[in-house]
Amino acid sequence: MIQVDVRAKDFGSTHVLKNVSFTLHPGECLAVLGPSGIGKSTLLRLVAGIDTNFSGTITRPDNIAFVFQEPTLLPWRNALDNLLLVHPGLSRQVAQESLARVGLAEKAAAFPGQLSLGQQRRLALARAFVGRPELLILDEPFASLDQETAMRMRALTQYLLKEVRPATLFVTHERDEARQLADRILELSGSPATITKQPAALHNVVRPLFQREELK
């Protein structure tokens, strides 16, 4: 179980977050909504442990995957090595299969610069899922994609989520996207930002996984 309790996060004299707490169960998908610049990405970086400079406590598992706003790949290593270097325990075969799963089977030897933005993002997705993370964090993973590509990416993400079932925390500013992927939605607003809509306000019951899939 992931427990987040951020009492305050400041950048110098700017108060960014205040009293943001929630829990996330295994297999559960939580969307964080809010206008841009509100501190959503900051919250994700706190949860991931990239930024440890805040007051409060966060309990997180060891095996975390992060899909950044930008694909954040190693441009000087090919697609396959981008998976293998990040996950040293991975066999070439498993890595190759996970490339195939995101539609990049033919691109194993290509450098990220030779891939389109959509393909780079799919590679970033493959990198996140292939480690079978306990906690998956997605920071606007479908931003700056054309509508059709974004739609296919969402479907792919949904499929991978179902397969790997990590606890998932993702940020978006599109309500539809949040509804499509998430079990619960949490809204940030104000300055410093805090949770204005408790998860229960949108979905009264946190539905168990098996029911959820039937509904979708």
Add this chain to the structure above:
Amino acid sequence: MTNTVIRAISLSAFLVTWLLLAGLANDPTVLPPPQGLVQPFLSELASGTLLSSLVITVLRVIAAFALAMSIGVVLGMLMGTKPALDRWLDPWLVVFLNLPALVLIVLCYLWIGLNETAAIVAVTLNKVPNVTTIVREGARSLNPELKAMAQVYRMRRSVYLRHVVLPQLAPFITGAARSGIAVIWKIVLVVEFLGRSNGIGFQIHLYFQLFDVAMVLVYALSFIGFMLLVEWLLLQPAEKRVTAWRHA
């Protein structure tokens, strides 16, 4: 016109200018024509002095280059990633950057003695600040997002250094290496000129005292030729290899 053709024409123009100047001077003891160097070159080659001098100088260049690059890269990376350390060491760097090569060489000979250690230390100290400055620029511009990625996915430190940091620093390191080798071999000649009894620099000193322009040119040009070979056969291909992903 291809690059090779342009290069060939440009080099021939240089030789023709040399020929003309030698004709104007009309005195082989002041400026011998290019063909006047062939005979002394062959005799030095036959006696073995040219080759042994070349080997000794090249060994000094390699030793100083390896030392300067390793110290400079480590210092540059530390200073580029640790602002506190950078604040403390930066004034030192400025002092050493502005210390004339000659002063360092003379001081090393005075303090350490007229020996091999002093020669190598002098050349190394001359080059380290430069390598440090270039690599520090690279370390300052390391991508913070890739660092965050490596942190989240718990990449091992060795993997992170080799596959994330090193490729980002590669253009800076090869840049430092190329400008480094160019500066180092010139300083090695000065060091040899001032305080060694062998090597190309010593031979140039010897024939300087004998006022033998032809021999000075023979030794200088042999070494220049050798360094050009290193540049074309080693440094340029290496640079092409580490930047292959950019052009893919």
